Amino acid sequence: MSRSPSIPDRPHRDIDPDLPDDERLEALRGHYADLVDVNEQLSEQLENAEDRRRKLRERADRVERENETLKSSSLYIATVEDVLENDEVIVKQHGNNQEVLTDVSPRILEQVSAGDRVAVNDSFAIQTILDAETDARAQSMEITEKPAVTYADIGGIDEQIREVREAVEQPLAEPELFDEVGIEPPSGVLLYGPPGTGKTMLAKAVAHETDATFIKMAGSELVRKFIGEGSRLVRDLFEMARERQPAIIFIDEIDAIATTRTESKTSGDAEVQRTMMQLLSEMDGFEARGEIRIIAATNRFDMLDRAILRPGRFDRLIEVPEPDRDGREQILQIHTRGMSVSDAVDFEVLSEETEGYSGAEIESLATEAGMFAIRDDRDEVNHGDFLEALEKIEDDDSSDVISSAGYFYQ
Ligand SMILES: Nc1ncnc2c1ncn2[C@@H]1O[C@H](COP(=O)(O)OP(=O)(O)OP(=O)(O)O)[C@@H](O)[C@H]1O
Known part of the structure; x- marks a missing residue:
């Protein structure tokens, strides 16, 4: 793609001062028309650039807001187990399942009841009651009974379609083949390649072909600000798949939870790490010949923590390149x-x-x-x-x- 901006040349005309008046006037008119034309072109380019600048400003504001949210202090997610008579409640923290007896401010006590999901701070004081809107489980998964996408809707990656069918579709559709030969099908399939090349489509098409429920979760959703939320979401994801099996779990942007570990030991890093460990342990726990298949996708293969590529994890790698x-x-x-x-x-x-x-x-x-x-x-x-x-x-x-x-x- 050509990327150089084409700025029109400044119009130039040599007008001989000795020309008769009418010819000079004609030449000046011509020059004026050229100037108007260039002016129009420049105005249009300026308008486009301003439009672009506005969009970039909006994007920058959004990223700044997200950044602020991430920097603000973390809260933990817990479930209220019981509300006691003396203004105390028992909450159970997600992630480590620790049960704590805690005081509650009268303002919140009136609204809280057993079973509510709440956000607590470091000293377990309830800060907010999470309503259905903030229930991450409902928000962050995309569930489609049988997606409409078929292999015929995907162009230019026939070889990748063949590999995905072999690694994901066959174990679901004909598990006996694997039984007979006595081999385990690949545990997880990782699709990697540039954005917009059809990775999500591929996962949806397999679900379509196998009449499976398609359950999608974005890795970025798993990296939420609530501590314990990421691993709980991973558990929810697999639970949902078990409820709806046959199912294809699709984790997009897996790099968000599986990038190479840095030396820094911030609580955010530890939380991401826990989420990834939860994912690996869920994968270890499920039957490779069962009714749930897992596909992940990334645009950042280079950044991935190699631990997730070990046998029994994402052990089938399929590159989805830009089309030729x-x-x-x-x-x-x-x-x-x-x-x-x-x-x-x-x-x-x-x-x-x-x-x-x-x-x-x-x-x-x-x-x-x-x-x-x-x-x-x-x-x-x-x-x-x-x-x-x-x-x-x-x-x-x-x-x-x-x-x-x-x-x-x-
Ligand atoms: N190979 C393809 N054949 C037909 N359409 C395609 C193909 N790749 C992408 N598209 C079109 O682009 C849209 C986005 O593709 P898709 O979401 O599958 O990309 P992706 O690789 O998952 O991208 P990302 O990495 O950004 O999530 C699709 O809905 C489809 O309309």
Whole structure:
């Protein structure tokens, strides 16, 4: 993709002062028109850059807020076991199952009852009662009975589909094959590769094919600010899978809980470590030929703690790369299947032009091309629409570079 910003040249015209007045006036008009044209182009670029800056500002604010949340002091999650007569309650802390008798402020005592999930501080004083909204279990899992994605919706990674079918689908569909041969199927499958290349789709397609429930959890969700929450979520995840089996557990961004350990020993690190240990112990505990399969995904293979790749853990690694030329063509065909596209659209040319694009980016290219057709009041998308969409995407991309380099904002 070309990334250099194309800033129009300053218009220049030599006007001979000795020309007759009418010719000089004509030349000046021409020069003026050039200036107006360049001015328009620059204004448009400026507008795009400002739009981009606004988006980046929003993103920076969001990251700052998240950072603040993470820095604020941690609370522990506990369940209220019993409310006693003398304004005391017994709470059981998640993670270590420690039971504690603690005083409660009258303000909270009126609202609290046995079974409530609460957040407690270091001295076990109840700080908040967690309502259904903050119940992380409900919030952080995505559960789909039988996802609609099929292998036919995935382009350019046939070899990866074959490997996933062998490692995940076959043990679910034909466990007797493994019994007969006397081997254990892979415990967990790790898909790794750049963002937007179809890793989630692959996991969903296996669930579709095997009529399994798809249960997705993002690694970042497991790294919450409540101590004990991560390991509890992991337990919930496996419990949910047992309730709904056959099930595919999909842990996206596994690097969030399984990065190489640093030397620092902050409580945050220890919490992440505990969450990972919980995941490994759940994996050790389940039957490899059973009805639950586990798939994880990461864009940061280089950062992974090798401990999770040992036999019996994520022992089948499948790389999902960016699509090659043929792959891009297939993905383009898939994402334009439901669109009304002119016969003159040359997919071969488009797949040449999209080198470096991920599946997700090709999907937005198709949508963007459709938008150009709508803007032009047509109901059929033509080759020119795709070229304009390409140009727009590349411009957006280069304005990324412009804004991050501060080019326009000096
Ligand atoms: N190989 C592909 N074939 C068809 N569509 C694809 C492909 N890869 C990505 N897409 C499109 O991009 C979207 C995002 O893909 P998906 O979520 O599977 O990527 P991912 O690899 O899991 O990304 P991430 O690492 O960011 O989670 C999909 O919904 C799909 O529309």
